[in-house]
Amino acid sequence: MRESNPDLKVLIAIGGWSEGVKKYSDMVSYGASRRIFVESVVEFLKLHSFDGLDLDWEYPGDTERGGKSTDRQVYSQYLFCHTIIIQNFIVLKVNFC
Numbered sequence: 001m002r003e004s005n006p007d008l009k010v011l012i013a014i015g016g017w018s019e020g021v022k023k024y025s026d027m028v029s030y031g032a033s034r035r036i037f038v039e040s041v042v043e044f045l046k047l048h049s050f051d052g053l054d055l056d057w058e059y060p061g062d063t064e065r066g067g068k069s070t071d072r073q074v075y076s077q078y079l080f081c082h083t084i085i086i087q088n089f090i091v092l093k094v095n096f097c
Contacts, residue, residue: 012050015054021057
């Protein structure tokens with residue numbers, strides 16, 4: 001497909017309703033886990049020739065499903081802090097509900 005459309009961007013998607021909230025809530029809560037996540041995503045994308053990541057976290061801050069009330073604020077900080085890494089390598093589509 002890339003041969004017929006060189007401008008094509010191929011993303012991999014993770015998350016969604018069935019994925020739950022807790023694992024993403026835990027990941028953004030700590031600097032070390034945020035760094036590990038970003039580094040492993042970049043490594044995975046390079047290894048499998050993806051152009052980006054669609055992170056569909058439904059729904060940050062949903063305490064009834066294992067999230068924390070601070071998820072939205074911490075996640076925003078996480079994205080801001082890692083924008084340089086992300087922009088230098090991938091197209092990032094965030095479905096932030």
